[in-house]
Amino acid sequence: MSDTEGTVLLRTAGRAAHITLNRPKALNALDHAMVRRIDAALTAWEHDPAVETVVITGAGERGLCAGGDIRAVHDDARDGDGTAAAAFWRDEYRLNARIAHYPKPYVAVMDGIVMGGGVGLSAHGSVRVVTERSRIAMPETGIGFVPDVGGTYLLALAPGELGTHLALTGTQIGAADALLCGLADHYVPSAALPDLVGDLAELPVRDVLARHAQPPPPGELAGRREWIDDCYAADRVEDIVHRLLAHGDSAAKEAAETLLAKSPTALKATLAAMRRVPRLGPLERVLDQEYRVSCAALSTPDLVEGIRAQVIDKDRAPHWSPATLAEVTDADVARFFAPLGERELGLAGPDVPPEAAW
Numbered sequence: 362m363s364d365t366e367g368t369v370l371l372r373t374a375g376r377a378a379h380i381t382l383n384r385p386k387a388l389n390a391l392d393h394a395m396v397r398r399i400d401a402a403l404t405a406w407e408h409d410p411a412v413e414t415v416v417i418t419g420a421g422e423r424g425l426c427a428g429g430d431i432r433a434v435h436d437d438a439r440d441g442d443g444t445a446a447a448a449f450w451r452d453e454y455r456l457n458a459r460i461a462h463y464p465k466p467y468v469a470v471m472d473g474i475v476m477g478g479g480v481g482l483s484a485h486g487s488v489r490v491v492t493e494r495s496r497i498a499m500p501e502t503g504i505g506f507v508p509d510v511g512g513t514y515l516l517a518l519a520p521g522e523l524g525t526h527l528a529l530t531g532t533q534i535g536a537a538d539a540l541l542c543g544l545a546d547h548y549v550p551s552a553a554l555p556d557l558v559g560d561l562a563e564l565p566v567r568d569v570l571a572r573h574a575q576p577p578p579p580g581e582l583a584g585r586r587e588w589i590d591d592c593y594a595a596d597r598v599e600d601i602v603h604r605l606l607a608h609g610d611s612a613a614k615e616a617a618e619t620l621l622a623k624s625p626t627a628l629k630a631t632l633a634a635m636r637r638v639p640r641l642g643p644l645e646r647v648l649d650q651e652y653r654v655s656c657a658a659l660s661t662p663d664l665v666e667g668i669r670a671q672v673i674d675k676d677r678a679p680h681w682s683p684a685t686l687a688e689v690t691d692a693d694v695a696r697f698f699a700p701l702g703e704r705e706l707g708l709a710g711p712d713v714p715p716e717a718a719w
Contacts, residue, residue: 369398370420375562376413378406382482385421391478392430393449399482400456407464414561416468417482424496425470428477429453431504434659435668443659450509450655451706453478454648457511458708461485461644466566470558471495471539472551481510484544485644488566491536492551493578497544500531504671505624505663505681507631507654507697514647517638518543522593523582528631529598530619537580548577588613596636598628599686624663624679625686630654630697637698645708650698652706657697 370381382389406412419425437446469483472492499508516524519542539545560569592604605617658664662682670679
């Protein structure tokens with residue numbers, strides 16, 4: 362099986378099947394058609410006894426995937442009725458859940474930039490490989506959005522408050538920190554990736570990893586656990602910012618300044634979502650919650666404004682509304698979690714709404 366054209370390339374080599382995201386000029390940003398194509402390929406390979414392993418990589422030199430096609434989301438939120446974005450998320454989140462439970466080894470090569478929707482395509486897999494070039498992040502609060510694609514589920518599993526720090530600030534992390542936070546499993550130098558991918562055609566995944574995996578270069582988060590765990594344990598974003606500014610560590614102050622540049626509404630909705638995750642339980646319930654939050658974000662001014670400032674006009678000067686954390690009310694946050702009725706994602710089943718865990 363081989364397909365050498367299109368935005369998703371599919372091929373098989375020996376015992377391995379390969380998915381290559383093929384939009385290098387857009388840093389392999391994920392659109393709806395790509396989601397459907399990946400899902401169809403996973404269906405075919407799941408029932409193909411000749412396929413023992415699935416491998417996902419990104420075309421080009423810059424990374425696996427920079428996230429979803431947020432230009433399309435921007436246009437739908439600004440000019441449409443939100444149905445196209447909601448339909449994209451519905452299929453994308455279902456794909457994320459499928460990857461998490463895929464019955465065959467799913468090897469994600471997280472080389473270079475892996476953000477947003479790219480994390481959803483990779484970090485739910487059973488084998489996640491990072492390199493010295495890996496830059497992994499959930500940067501949604503910077504565009505007036507909230508971490509999705511199961512991102513709040515993954516980050517809530519990180520030690521201490523590391524996940525809260527990453528979810529709110531959108532900080533990019535490298536290989537060692539991805540391993541620490543549970544977003545990756547193995548470090549392989551980027552120069553060894555061609556051999557790793559080639560070996561998967563002939564050998565079991567375990568044997569290939571034993572041949573190529575190495576200890577990663579040192580990270581940064583382990584040495585920052587003390588102030589991260591202390592500062593981000595607060596229940597309000599305002600209190601987190603206050604603790605960060607008062608701590609005295611220059612990195613803590615920098616984190617506070619980062620937060621103050623993000624969408625205040627997105628920050629508060631993100632913290633609320635993160636705090637709910639442990640009570641929700643399985644990934645499917647968390648994705649159901651994220652779908653509610655994502656759909657609600659479509660009607661907020663910050664999503665359109667954030668994408669405009671960061672991606673469309675690139676002036677990096679968003680005008681958030683409300684402009685400050687103090688102006689974002691509890692009611693503003695609660696609306697992100699309001700039931701959707703017949704429009705629920707329903708991954709956990711029609712009789713198990715997200716709030717059932719509360």
